[in-house]
Amino acid sequence: MAENKSLDYIVRGLQVLFATIIMGTDGYAIHVFRGHNDYVDAPVYGGDATLHVGVPAAWSFLMFCAVWTVLIVVFHFVEPGFTSRPMIGYVGITAEAVAVLSWLAGFIAVAVNVSTTSACSSGQNSCAALKASTAFGAFEWLLFMVTGIRTVMSFFNNQKRFRSS
Template sequence: MAMDMAEHKTLGYALRGLQLIFAIIVMGTDGYAIHVFHGRTVYEHFEFGNFYDYYGVPDAWGFLMFCAAWTVLIVIFHFIVGISFADHALIGYVRVAVEAVAVLSWLAGFIAVAVQISTHTCSSGKNSCGSLKAATVFGAFEWLLFMVTAASTVMLVFSSSRKPSVSTTPTTKSGAAV
Protein backbone atom coordinates (compact mmCIF):
# COMPACT_ATOMS: atom_id res chain seq x y z
CA MET A 1 0.00 0.00 0.00
CA ALA A 2 2.80 2.44 0.88
CA MET A 3 4.62 1.69 -2.38
CA ASP A 4 1.40 2.26 -4.30
CA MET A 5 0.94 5.69 -2.69
CA ALA A 6 4.57 6.61 -3.47
CA GLU A 7 4.09 5.64 -7.11
CA HIS A 8 0.92 7.76 -7.35
CA LYS A 9 2.70 10.70 -5.75
CA THR A 10 5.56 10.36 -8.24
CA LEU A 11 3.09 10.15 -11.12
CA GLY A 12 1.29 13.23 -9.78
CA TYR A 13 4.54 15.19 -9.65
CA ALA A 14 5.41 14.06 -13.17
CA LEU A 15 2.00 15.19 -14.49
CA ARG A 16 2.32 18.54 -12.70
CA GLY A 17 5.80 18.93 -14.19
CA LEU A 18 4.42 18.26 -17.68
CA GLN A 19 1.67 20.81 -17.06
CA LEU A 20 4.28 23.37 -16.08
CA ILE A 21 6.46 22.62 -19.13
CA PHE A 22 3.51 22.77 -21.53
CA ALA A 23 2.33 26.04 -19.95
CA ILE A 24 5.77 27.55 -20.52
CA ILE A 25 5.69 26.36 -24.14
CA VAL A 26 2.24 27.88 -24.64
CA MET A 27 3.43 31.14 -23.08
CA GLY A 28 6.38 31.26 -25.44
CA THR A 29 4.56 30.37 -28.64
CA ASP A 30 1.47 32.43 -27.91
CA GLY A 31 3.59 35.34 -26.71
CA TYR A 32 5.57 35.24 -29.94
CA ALA A 33 2.35 35.16 -32.01
CA ILE A 34 1.05 38.17 -30.10
CA HIS A 35 4.37 39.97 -30.53
CA VAL A 36 4.62 39.56 -34.31
CA PHE A 37 0.93 40.18 -34.99
CA HIS A 38 0.42 43.43 -36.82
CA GLY A 39 -2.91 45.11 -36.26
CA ARG A 40 -4.56 46.98 -39.03
CA THR A 41 -6.63 50.08 -39.40
CA VAL A 42 -9.81 49.83 -41.42
CA TYR A 43 -11.88 52.72 -42.73
CA GLU A 44 -15.49 51.98 -41.85
CA HIS A 45 -18.30 53.67 -43.77
CA PHE A 46 -21.72 53.76 -42.16
CA GLU A 47 -24.96 55.52 -42.91
CA PHE A 48 -24.46 57.89 -39.98
CA GLY A 49 -20.77 58.61 -40.42
CA ASN A 50 -17.35 57.28 -41.14
CA PHE A 51 -14.52 56.33 -38.82
CA TYR A 52 -11.24 54.45 -38.64
CA ASP A 53 -11.34 51.23 -36.69
CA TYR A 54 -8.25 49.44 -35.39
CA TYR A 55 -8.19 45.64 -35.26
CA GLY A 56 -5.57 44.43 -32.79
CA VAL A 57 -4.61 41.11 -31.29
CA PRO A 58 -7.63 38.81 -30.91
CA ASP A 59 -8.89 38.31 -27.38
CA ALA A 60 -8.63 34.51 -27.62
CA TRP A 61 -4.85 34.76 -27.90
CA GLY A 62 -4.69 36.74 -24.68
CA PHE A 63 -7.02 34.26 -22.99
CA LEU A 64 -4.70 31.41 -23.93
CA MET A 65 -1.86 33.36 -22.33
CA PHE A 66 -4.02 33.76 -19.20
CA CYS A 67 -4.60 30.00 -19.13
CA ALA A 68 -0.85 29.38 -19.23
CA ALA A 69 -0.19 31.86 -16.42
CA TRP A 70 -3.06 30.38 -14.41
CA THR A 71 -1.51 26.93 -14.85
CA VAL A 72 1.79 28.07 -13.36
CA LEU A 73 -0.11 29.34 -10.31
CA ILE A 74 -2.10 26.09 -10.09
CA VAL A 75 1.03 23.93 -10.15
CA ILE A 76 2.61 26.04 -7.40
CA PHE A 77 -0.65 25.86 -5.39
CA HIS A 78 -0.84 22.06 -5.68
CA PHE A 79 2.81 21.69 -4.73
CA ILE A 80 2.35 23.80 -1.58
CA VAL A 81 -0.98 22.21 -0.67
CA GLY A 82 0.35 18.71 -1.20
CA ILE A 83 3.12 19.31 1.29
CA SER A 84 1.42 21.15 4.11
CA PHE A 85 -2.36 20.79 4.04
CA ALA A 86 -2.95 17.17 3.10
CA ASP A 87 -5.62 16.40 5.71
CA HIS A 88 -7.85 19.48 5.53
CA ALA A 89 -11.26 18.86 3.96
CA LEU A 90 -11.76 22.45 2.80
CA ILE A 91 -8.44 22.45 0.95
CA GLY A 92 -9.53 19.30 -0.86
CA TYR A 93 -12.66 21.01 -2.15
CA VAL A 94 -10.62 24.05 -3.18
CA ARG A 95 -8.30 21.73 -5.12
CA VAL A 96 -11.29 20.23 -6.96
CA ALA A 97 -12.64 23.70 -7.79
CA VAL A 98 -9.25 24.88 -9.05
CA GLU A 99 -8.94 21.80 -11.26
CA ALA A 100 -12.45 22.31 -12.65
CA VAL A 101 -11.71 25.94 -13.52
CA ALA A 102 -8.45 24.91 -15.18
CA VAL A 103 -10.11 22.18 -17.26
CA LEU A 104 -12.82 24.52 -18.49
CA SER A 105 -10.36 27.37 -19.14
CA TRP A 106 -8.05 25.24 -21.25
CA LEU A 107 -10.95 23.77 -23.18
CA ALA A 108 -12.33 27.21 -23.97
CA GLY A 109 -8.89 28.65 -24.65
CA PHE A 110 -7.55 26.18 -27.15
CA ILE A 111 -10.87 25.92 -28.99
CA ALA A 112 -11.19 29.71 -29.27
CA VAL A 113 -7.70 29.99 -30.74
CA ALA A 114 -8.20 26.98 -33.02
CA VAL A 115 -11.31 28.60 -34.49
CA GLN A 116 -9.34 31.73 -35.37
CA ILE A 117 -6.56 29.87 -37.17
CA SER A 118 -8.66 29.45 -40.30
CA THR A 119 -9.88 33.07 -40.37
CA HIS A 120 -8.32 36.16 -41.91
CA THR A 121 -6.63 36.89 -38.58
CA CYS A 122 -4.19 34.08 -39.21
CA SER A 123 -3.70 33.62 -42.91
CA SER A 124 -0.91 31.49 -44.32
CA GLY A 125 1.26 34.49 -45.21
CA LYS A 126 1.63 35.74 -41.64
CA ASN A 127 4.51 34.77 -39.35
CA SER A 128 2.35 34.24 -36.29
CA CYS A 129 0.36 31.31 -37.66
CA GLY A 130 2.93 28.58 -37.08
CA SER A 131 3.53 29.51 -33.47
CA LEU A 132 -0.20 29.95 -32.92
CA LYS A 133 -0.85 26.44 -34.22
CA ALA A 134 1.81 25.12 -31.85
CA ALA A 135 0.22 27.00 -28.95
CA THR A 136 -3.14 25.48 -29.86
CA VAL A 137 -1.76 21.95 -29.98
CA PHE A 138 0.04 22.32 -26.66
CA GLY A 139 -3.11 23.90 -25.23
CA ALA A 140 -5.06 20.80 -26.24
CA PHE A 141 -2.43 18.57 -24.61
CA GLU A 142 -2.60 20.76 -21.52
CA TRP A 143 -6.37 20.27 -21.41
CA LEU A 144 -5.87 16.50 -21.59
CA LEU A 145 -3.34 16.63 -18.77
CA PHE A 146 -5.77 18.62 -16.66
CA MET A 147 -8.51 16.08 -17.38
CA VAL A 148 -6.26 13.37 -15.95
CA THR A 149 -5.20 15.36 -12.90
CA ALA A 150 -8.75 16.60 -12.29
CA ALA A 151 -10.08 13.05 -12.33
CA SER A 152 -7.40 11.88 -9.91
CA THR A 153 -7.97 14.89 -7.64
CA VAL A 154 -11.72 14.30 -7.55
CA MET A 155 -11.22 10.62 -6.78
CA LEU A 156 -8.67 11.44 -4.07
CA VAL A 157 -10.81 14.09 -2.37
CA PHE A 158 -14.17 12.33 -2.52
CA SER A 159 -12.98 8.81 -1.76
CA SER A 160 -10.76 9.68 1.18
CA SER A 161 -12.01 8.36 4.47
CA ARG A 162 -12.45 11.41 6.63
CA LYS A 163 -14.01 10.62 9.96
CA PRO A 164 -16.91 12.81 11.02
CA SER A 165 -16.37 14.70 14.23
CA VAL A 166 -18.01 13.09 17.24
CA SER A 167 -20.12 15.18 19.58
CA THR A 168 -18.84 15.38 23.16
CA THR A 169 -22.21 16.44 24.58
CA PRO A 170 -23.55 13.76 26.93
CA THR A 171 -26.97 12.43 25.94
CA THR A 172 -29.75 10.74 27.87
CA LYS A 173 -31.36 7.44 26.92
CA SER A 174 -33.99 9.25 24.84
CA GLY A 175 -31.25 10.92 22.73
CA ALA A 176 -31.80 14.45 24.03
CA ALA A 177 -28.81 16.49 25.19
CA VAL A 178 -28.44 17.02 28.93
Protein backbone atom coordinates in the same frame (compact mmCIF):
# COMPACT_ATOMS: atom_id res chain seq x y z
CA MET B 1 -2.93 12.56 -5.72
CA ALA B 2 -0.97 10.89 -2.97
CA GLU B 3 -1.36 7.40 -4.42
CA ASN B 4 1.45 7.70 -6.96
CA LYS B 5 3.84 10.59 -6.31
CA SER B 6 6.16 9.92 -9.25
CA LEU B 7 3.28 10.01 -11.75
CA ASP B 8 2.01 13.17 -10.09
CA TYR B 9 5.41 14.87 -10.47
CA ILE B 10 5.70 13.81 -14.11
CA VAL B 11 2.22 15.04 -15.07
CA ARG B 12 2.58 18.30 -13.13
CA GLY B 13 6.00 18.83 -14.70
CA LEU B 14 4.50 18.33 -18.17
CA GLN B 15 1.77 20.82 -17.31
CA VAL B 16 4.35 23.46 -16.40
CA LEU B 17 6.48 22.63 -19.45
CA PHE B 18 3.52 22.89 -21.83
CA ALA B 19 2.36 26.11 -20.13
CA THR B 20 5.84 27.58 -20.64
CA ILE B 21 5.81 26.57 -24.31
CA ILE B 22 2.36 28.11 -24.74
CA MET B 23 3.49 31.34 -23.04
CA GLY B 24 6.38 31.55 -25.48
CA THR B 25 4.51 30.73 -28.67
CA ASP B 26 1.41 32.72 -27.78
CA GLY B 27 3.50 35.66 -26.60
CA TYR B 28 5.41 35.58 -29.87
CA ALA B 29 2.17 35.50 -31.87
CA ILE B 30 0.80 38.45 -29.89
CA HIS B 31 4.03 40.37 -30.40
CA VAL B 32 4.14 39.73 -34.15
CA PHE B 33 0.47 40.55 -34.75
CA ARG B 34 0.64 44.02 -33.10
CA GLY B 35 -2.69 45.14 -34.49
CA HIS B 36 -3.39 47.25 -37.56
CA ASN B 37 -5.80 49.81 -38.92
CA ASP B 38 -8.48 48.99 -41.47
CA TYR B 39 -9.97 51.75 -43.56
CA VAL B 40 -13.56 51.05 -44.52
CA ASP B 41 -16.16 52.92 -46.48
CA ALA B 42 -19.04 53.53 -44.10
CA PRO B 43 -21.81 55.46 -45.91
CA VAL B 44 -24.10 55.04 -42.89
CA TYR B 45 -21.76 57.19 -40.80
CA GLY B 46 -21.19 59.75 -43.50
CA GLY B 47 -17.93 58.60 -45.07
CA ASP B 48 -14.82 56.64 -44.41
CA ALA B 49 -14.03 55.11 -41.05
CA THR B 50 -10.86 53.81 -39.51
CA LEU B 51 -11.12 50.67 -37.41
CA HIS B 52 -8.24 49.46 -35.28
CA VAL B 53 -7.93 45.69 -35.26
CA GLY B 54 -6.14 44.57 -32.13
CA VAL B 55 -4.96 41.21 -30.92
CA PRO B 56 -7.90 38.80 -30.64
CA ALA B 57 -9.07 38.20 -27.08
CA ALA B 58 -8.76 34.41 -27.45
CA TRP B 59 -4.98 34.73 -27.73
CA SER B 60 -4.81 36.66 -24.45
CA PHE B 61 -7.14 34.14 -22.80
CA LEU B 62 -4.77 31.35 -23.76
CA MET B 63 -1.95 33.30 -22.11
CA PHE B 64 -4.12 33.61 -18.97
CA CYS B 65 -4.65 29.84 -18.99
CA ALA B 66 -0.89 29.26 -19.10
CA VAL B 67 -0.24 31.59 -16.15
CA TRP B 68 -3.15 30.03 -14.25
CA THR B 69 -1.59 26.60 -14.82
CA VAL B 70 1.64 27.62 -13.14
CA LEU B 71 -0.31 28.91 -10.12
CA ILE B 72 -2.33 25.69 -9.88
CA VAL B 73 0.77 23.50 -10.04
CA VAL B 74 2.43 25.56 -7.29
CA PHE B 75 -0.75 25.22 -5.21
CA HIS B 76 -0.80 21.45 -5.62
CA PHE B 77 2.82 21.16 -4.48
CA VAL B 78 2.02 23.24 -1.36
CA GLU B 79 -1.31 21.51 -0.70
CA PRO B 80 -0.01 18.27 0.92
CA GLY B 81 1.04 20.25 3.99
CA PHE B 82 -2.62 21.06 4.62
CA THR B 83 -4.21 17.63 4.09
CA SER B 84 -5.86 17.66 7.50
CA ARG B 85 -8.18 20.46 6.39
CA PRO B 86 -11.01 19.34 4.08
CA MET B 87 -11.56 22.87 2.76
CA ILE B 88 -8.18 22.72 0.99
CA GLY B 89 -9.46 19.67 -0.89
CA TYR B 90 -12.47 21.64 -2.11
CA VAL B 91 -10.17 24.45 -3.25
CA GLY B 92 -8.03 21.91 -5.13
CA ILE B 93 -11.04 20.41 -6.87
CA THR B 94 -12.34 23.87 -7.78
CA ALA B 95 -8.94 24.92 -9.17
CA GLU B 96 -8.75 21.75 -11.28
CA ALA B 97 -12.30 22.26 -12.59
CA VAL B 98 -11.57 25.87 -13.54
CA ALA B 99 -8.36 24.77 -15.27
CA VAL B 100 -10.09 22.01 -17.24
CA LEU B 101 -12.85 24.33 -18.42
CA SER B 102 -10.44 27.20 -19.14
CA TRP B 103 -8.13 25.05 -21.25
CA LEU B 104 -11.07 23.57 -23.14
CA ALA B 105 -12.47 27.02 -23.89
CA GLY B 106 -9.03 28.50 -24.57
CA PHE B 107 -7.70 26.08 -27.13
CA ILE B 108 -11.05 25.86 -28.93
CA ALA B 109 -11.34 29.65 -29.10
CA VAL B 110 -7.84 30.01 -30.55
CA ALA B 111 -8.44 27.14 -32.99
CA VAL B 112 -11.61 28.81 -34.26
CA ASN B 113 -9.80 32.16 -34.44
CA VAL B 114 -6.89 30.68 -36.42
CA SER B 115 -9.29 29.22 -38.96
CA THR B 116 -10.63 32.67 -39.82
CA THR B 117 -8.87 34.72 -42.44
CA SER B 118 -8.59 37.85 -40.28
CA ALA B 119 -6.37 36.22 -37.66
CA CYS B 120 -3.96 34.77 -40.17
CA SER B 121 -4.09 37.40 -42.90
CA SER B 122 -1.30 37.82 -45.38
CA GLY B 123 1.67 39.60 -43.91
CA GLN B 124 1.12 38.18 -40.44
CA ASN B 125 3.63 35.55 -39.32
CA SER B 126 1.74 34.47 -36.23
CA CYS B 127 -0.19 31.50 -37.65
CA ALA B 128 2.46 28.83 -37.07
CA ALA B 129 2.97 29.94 -33.47
CA LEU B 130 -0.77 29.99 -32.86
CA LYS B 131 -1.20 26.51 -34.29
CA ALA B 132 1.53 25.28 -31.96
CA SER B 133 -0.14 27.04 -29.02
CA THR B 134 -3.46 25.45 -29.93
CA ALA B 135 -1.95 21.96 -30.13
CA PHE B 136 -0.14 22.33 -26.81
CA GLY B 137 -3.33 23.79 -25.32
CA ALA B 138 -5.23 20.66 -26.34
CA PHE B 139 -2.56 18.47 -24.72
CA GLU B 140 -2.68 20.68 -21.63
CA TRP B 141 -6.44 20.15 -21.43
CA LEU B 142 -5.91 16.38 -21.61
CA LEU B 143 -3.31 16.55 -18.84
CA PHE B 144 -5.72 18.51 -16.67
CA MET B 145 -8.44 15.95 -17.36
CA VAL B 146 -6.09 13.30 -15.96
CA THR B 147 -5.10 15.32 -12.90
CA GLY B 148 -8.68 16.49 -12.35
CA ILE B 149 -10.00 12.95 -12.24
CA ARG B 150 -7.19 11.87 -9.95
CA THR B 151 -7.73 14.86 -7.65
CA VAL B 152 -11.44 14.14 -7.30
CA MET B 153 -10.82 10.44 -6.66
CA SER B 154 -8.12 11.22 -4.09
CA PHE B 155 -10.35 13.75 -2.35
CA PHE B 156 -13.25 11.33 -1.97
CA ASN B 157 -10.93 8.53 -0.81
CA ASN B 158 -9.58 10.88 1.87
CA GLN B 159 -13.13 11.82 2.88
CA LYS B 160 -13.95 8.13 3.40
CA ARG B 161 -10.81 7.75 5.50
CA PHE B 162 -11.74 10.78 7.66
CA ARG B 163 -15.28 9.48 8.22
CA SER B 164 -14.17 5.97 9.19
CA SER B 165 -11.69 7.16 11.82
